[in-house]
Amino acid sequence: MARAVLALLWLRWALSCAAPPNVVLLLMDDMGWGDLGAFGEPSKETPNLDQMASEGMLFLDFYTASPLCSPSYTPQDIVGGIQDSEILLPELLKKAGYTNKIIGKWHLGHRPQFHPLKHGFDEWFGSPNCHFGPYDNRAHPNIPVYRDWEMIGRYYEDFKIDLKTGEANLTQIYLQEALDFISKQQASQQPFFLYWAIDATHAPVYASKHFLGTSQRGLYGDAVREIDDSIGKILKHLQKLGISENTFVFFTSDNGAALISAPKQGGSNGRFLCGKQTTFEGGMREPAIAWWPGHIPAGGSLRAKYNSLGQAEENMRPKPTVLFSVSKLNNVLKVSRQLGSVMDLFTTSLSLVGLQPPSDRQIDGIDLLPAILQGKLIDRPIFYYRGNEMMAVRVGLYKAHYWTWSNSWEEYSKGIDFCPGQNVSGVTTHSQEEHSTLPLLFHLGRDPGEKYPLSFASDEYQGVMRRISVVVQQHKDTMVPGVPQLNVCDKAVMVSC
Amino acid sequence: MARAVLALLWLRWALSCAAPPNVVLLLMDDMGWGDLGAFGEPSKETPNLDQMASEGMLFLDFYTASPLCSPSYTPQDIVGGIQDSEILLPELLKKAGYTNKIIGKWHLGHRPQFHPLKHGFDEWFGSPNCHFGPYDNRAHPNIPVYRDWEMIGRYYEDFKIDLKTGEANLTQIYLQEALDFISKQQASQQPFFLYWAIDATHAPVYASKHFLGTSQRGLYGDAVREIDDSIGKILKHLQKLGISENTFVFFTSDNGAALISAPKQGGSNGRFLCGKQTTFEGGMREPAIAWWPGHIPAGGSLRAKYNSLGQAEENMRPKPTVLFSVSKLNNVLKVSRQLGSVMDLFTTSLSLVGLQPPSDRQIDGIDLLPAILQGKLIDRPIFYYRGNEMMAVRVGLYKAHYWTWSNSWEEYSKGIDFCPGQNVSGVTTHSQEEHSTLPLLFHLGRDPGEKYPLSFASDEYQGVMRRISVVVQQHKDTMVPGVPQLNVCDKAVMVSC
Numbered sequence: 001m002a003r004a005v006l007a008l009l010w011l012r013w014a015l016s017c018a019a020p021p022n023v024v025l026l027l028m029d030d031m032g033w034g035d036l037g038a039f040g041e042p043s044k045e046t047p048n049l050d051q052m053a054s055e056g057m058l059f060l061d062f063y064t065a066s067p068l069c070s071p072s073y074t075p076q077d078i079v080g081g082i083q084d085s086e087i088l089l090p091e092l093l094k095k096a097g098y099t100n101k102i103i104g105k106w107h108l109g110h111r112p113q114f115h116p117l118k119h120g121f122d123e124w125f126g127s128p129n130c131h132f133g134p135y136d137n138r139a140h141p142n143i144p145v146y147r148d149w150e151m152i153g154r155y156y157e158d159f160k161i162d163l164k165t166g167e168a169n170l171t172q173i174y175l176q177e178a179l180d181f182i183s184k185q186q187a188s189q190q191p192f193f194l195y196w197a198i199d200a201t202h203a204p205v206y207a208s209k210h211f212l213g214t215s216q217r218g219l220y221g222d223a224v225r226e227i228d229d230s231i232g233k234i235l236k237h238l239q240k241l242g243i244s245e246n247t248f249v250f251f252t253s254d255n256g257a258a259l260i261s262a263p264k265q266g267g268s269n270g271r272f273l274c275g276k277q278t279t280f281e282g283g284m285r286e287p288a289i290a291w292w293p294g295h296i297p298a299g300g301s302l303r304a305k306y307n308s309l310g311q312a313e314e315n316m317r318p319k320p321t322v323l324f325s326v327s328k329l330n331n332v333l334k335v336s337r338q339l340g341s342v343m344d345l346f347t348t349s350l351s352l353v354g355l356q357p358p359s360d361r362q363i364d365g366i367d368l369l370p371a372i373l374q375g376k377l378i379d380r381p382i383f384y385y386r387g388n389e390m391m392a393v394r395v396g397l398y399k400a401h402y403w404t405w406s407n408s409w410e411e412y413s414k415g416i417d418f419c420p421g422q423n424v425s426g427v428t429t430h431s432q433e434e435h436s437t438l439p440l441l442f443h444l445g446r447d448p449g450e451k452y453p454l455s456f457a458s459d460e461y462q463g464v465m466r467r468i469s470v471v472v473q474q475h476k477d478t479m480v481p482g483v484p485q486l487n488v489c490d491k492a493v494m495v496s497c
Numbered sequence: 498m499a500r501a502v503l504a505l506l507w508l509r510w511a512l513s514c515a516a517p518p519n520v521v522l523l524l525m526d527d528m529g530w531g532d533l534g535a536f537g538e539p540s541k542e543t544p545n546l547d548q549m550a551s552e553g554m555l556f557l558d559f560y561t562a563s564p565l566c567s568p569s570y571t572p573q574d575i576v577g578g579i580q581d582s583e584i585l586l587p588e589l590l591k592k593a594g595y596t597n598k599i600i601g602k603w604h605l606g607h608r609p610q611f612h613p614l615k616h617g618f619d620e621w622f623g624s625p626n627c628h629f630g631p632y633d634n635r636a637h638p639n640i641p642v643y644r645d646w647e648m649i650g651r652y653y654e655d656f657k658i659d660l661k662t663g664e665a666n667l668t669q670i671y672l673q674e675a676l677d678f679i680s681k682q683q684a685s686q687q688p689f690f691l692y693w694a695i696d697a698t699h700a701p702v703y704a705s706k707h708f709l710g711t712s713q714r715g716l717y718g719d720a721v722r723e724i725d726d727s728i729g730k731i732l733k734h735l736q737k738l739g740i741s742e743n744t745f746v747f748f749t750s751d752n753g754a755a756l757i758s759a760p761k762q763g764g765s766n767g768r769f770l771c772g773k774q775t776t777f778e779g780g781m782r783e784p785a786i787a788w789w790p791g792h793i794p795a796g797g798s799l800r801a802k803y804n805s806l807g808q809a810e811e812n813m814r815p816k817p818t819v820l821f822s823v824s825k826l827n828n829v830l831k832v833s834r835q836l837g838s839v840m841d842l843f844t845t846s847l848s849l850v851g852l853q854p855p856s857d858r859q860i861d862g863i864d865l866l867p868a869i870l871q872g873k874l875i876d877r878p879i880f881y882y883r884g885n886e887m888m889a890v891r892v893g894l895y896k897a898h899y900w901t902w903s904n905s906w907e908e909y910s911k912g913i914d915f916c917p918g919q920n921v922s923g924v925t926t927h928s929q930e931e932h933s934t935l936p937l938l939f940h941l942g943r944d945p946g947e948k949y950p951l952s953f954a955s956d957e958y959q960g961v962m963r964r965i966s967v968v969v970q971q972h973k974d975t976m977v978p979g980v981p982q983l984n985v986c987d988k989a990v991m992v993s994c
């Protein structure tokens with residue numbers, strides 16, 4: 001079977017006169033939609049990511065599968081799943097001849113059977129968990145750091161994080177690991193998958209000395225600037241080695257900014273409502289950039305008419321607009337309005353390599369390549385889950401809330417606020433409010449901040465909800481619940497491990 | 498005197514082998530900081546303005562002089578002042594040989610003595626007031642539209658605005674006026690000043706048929722898209738005529754988005770607090786772009802260290818960062834952190850032409866050319882006025898509120914809300930709260946949304962407020978109050994005219 005897949009792949013790439021593309025996934029931790037200049041951060045301190053966007057494609061409507069670090073993993077998650085029965089992307093890529101490396105945080109437990117090298121990865125530098133702590137006694141030891149099978153130290157002991165100054169050298173170490181791995185793979189002419197899951201923007205945030213105090217945004221901004229600088233160096237390295245046109249790079253984050261830690265230890269979700277842990281846009285809409293020089297076409301802008309669901313009409317798809325002159329076209333950001341999900345990266349990566357997704361299970365992710373390479377828009381809903389509850393659904397530009405909840409009155413009364421400074425009456429509720437019979441409906445184009453629910457009596461509400469109800473019913477009829485896993489970013493769980 | 502000025506100008510331009518640059522000021526009405534893609538609007542529907550930014554320079558910290566349409570005009574206002582004693586920019590430019598045209602809204606009254614052609618303009622197409630209405634009887638007639646001295650019709654009668662569909666052809670008319678004027682001036686080789694003050698984004702918002710339904714953002718977005726398209730055509734026209742390198746273009750807005758009209762008739766202030774009529778960032782921070790091909794240097798990014806006031810250190814000014822390769826540098830947005838004000842456009846325009854500001858009066862505006870051409874940062878405070886009350890002051894990255902007020906309880910209880918969905922305890926107050934003895938202090942870098950006041954007891958608060966107090970005292974000691982004028986965008990005033 002593996003031989004047959006390999007043979008097919010060779011055939012495909014031989015015919016196309018190109019090597020299979022490398023895949024680099026840059027996954028941020030708790031970075032928000034509003035933390036990048038290209039997404040409107042008012043200090044504009046991410047020139048490298050903005051440059052990446054201007055050379056690639058910006059996804060404006062890209063979602064995480066869960067507003068927390070480690071959701072109830074389902075098979076299609078990019079590196080999710082610790083059950084042996086689940087198939088991870090690196091396992092499939094390995095069969096296709098790829099060398100796979102994970103740098104940074106492995107969300108899926110630290111017992112031997114959960115080790116990433118048992119799940120398709122060939123190399124690992126990083127830790128099985130979040131870096132917060134420190135835990136300095138034997139009952140609650142500090143988080144270990146691994147190189148492949150070997151534990152090489154612990155955070156706060158061998159890998160310093162100064163909680164007072166915020167100084168830590170970790171992002172530089174992760175950067176060097178990435179550059180070295182890319183160099184090694186290029187030298188050996190072997191295709192690779194690099195999963196760079198770094199955590200400098202997860203509280204307690206950190207940056208190395210060179211970046212401390214360089215951001216207008218304080219320590220959190222320093223961490224973002226160091227990440228921005230590092231990603232610039234990774235892309236430049238790919239270009240210098242001459243493999244940028246054969247390397248597909250995707251940047252995104254695992255959930256919205258943690259507003260409970262803002263402003264000094266948390267990021268920004270821009271104008272979106274609330275943050276991490278909620279199913280409002282601030283909790284689940286992520287910055288996302290695809291980069292693949294020579295493959296993503298010249299910039300285009302919207303020339304669409306919208307139908308009653310706020311979807312661009314089929315025959316009026318975004319077409320390139322010629323501005324000034326062709327030579328200047330590349331100054332215009334290429335943006336995609338495709339509704340995307342982190343789950344799509346599994347299917348998209350397989351598609352890049354020429355592999356089919358496993359046929360023995362349901363795969364929720366879609367292949368984003370038509371959106372990236374041809375500017376197509378694929379009609380698909382987005383479901384917003386909190387735990388196992390479907391809280392909301394997005395269809396076209398409309399989002400219907402079946403449940404609303406920010407956080408509990410008990411937490412709120414202690415000063416914990418998932419929506420600081422924001423208060424939308426009947427929406428940012430502190431009790432779990434069910435709206436299943438009469439969902440709250442928002443138009444995210446006119447109202448990205450989810451501030452103005454549509455009137456229940458309006459024709460717009462009635463017409464849109466009729467169509468959304470069908471989508472939700474179909475979803476509930478066909479859904480296969482995943483096996484919930486521990487949320488290993490939860491302090492209580494970590495301490496109990 | 499005029500002859501001497503002219504002679505000096507000729508000398509200056511003869512020596513520099515260049516004609517004096519044309520000046521184009523594009524002033525939007527009620528457009529918010531968050532309405533442009535380059536400033537983070539989530540639908541990214543302004544490719545022309547984003548292109549303008551990528552070819553020019555983006556000002557991230559640019560302020561209006563008042564959160565309302567027509568403030569208490571002081572002499573330095575760009576086109577403000579209806580007192581004959583006040584000197585307007587076009588009067589000075591006219592003496593330097595410029596032809597001056599105003600297209601759109603003239604804020605300063607419609608009686609003959611207030612006519613723009615009595616205040617330095619050579620041509621006018623537009624109206625003396627806002628377009629709202631209609632007023633269909635003799636007691637409250639519709640707003641007239643003028644061509645130069647002649648009234649050529651009235652809104653809603655001769656210049657249609659369909660309040661049901663939002664269709665109106667006005668932006669297309671204003672665009673054609675601008676293109677024709679530019680062509681005429683280019684043909685006659687005469688320098689020009691064009692003041693393009695259009696109002697499609699002021700409620701009731703409108704767009705022409707071609708743009709209706711093309712925005713994800715509804716009618717307001719349609720208006721923005723038509724303006725974006727028009728500005729693209731103006732810039733392209735300058736390029737086609739070969740005069741773009743000799744034309745300085747500046748884009749900004751007169752106040753923040755009117756959130757009371759949002760989401761269908763009002764724009765967005767992004768992540769900033771509240772909107773028009775308030776002195777929070779949402780009321781007064783404006784989108785701003787300078788464009789002058791061939792004069793604004795290649796993109797740079799911040800490499801600064803910040804002092805205790807959050808000002809970039811003199812010896813650590815922003816320096817260009819080389820990304821990838823020199824040929825790709827122009828993909829990086831050039832941004833300026835210079836604190837700017839619409840009042841600076843008076844001084845800056847004079848500086849462009851080589852004129853000195855009048856010496857017989859106090860000029861608050863500064864010359865922005867060093868910021869635009871050399872990337873310099875000039876230390877200066879920003880004062881936030883509401884009427885004649887100094888509500889707040891910004892020094893470096895810090896903003897101190899001496900008074901807080903959103904709107905009155907009486908208005909609020911009727912559903913009028915200047916801060917919809919936002920509620921920052923003790924900040925967005927519905928009574929006028931004085932904090933002069935202990936101002937509320939925010940760090941706008943870490944907290945652009947003014948959500949987290951600094952602790953009064955902190956060293957940071959104490960140190961910063963000591964320095965801000967000195968700035969405020971100096972301001973109060975030297976301020977010359979302007980003569981308050983009518984706010985002609987106020988319905989009550991208009992109706993009473």
Ligand SMILES: [Ca+2]
Pocket residue numbers: 028029030068069202254255
């Ligand atoms: Ca996370």
Ligand SMILES: [Ca+2]
Pocket residue numbers: 525526527565566699751752
């Ligand atoms: Ca206005």
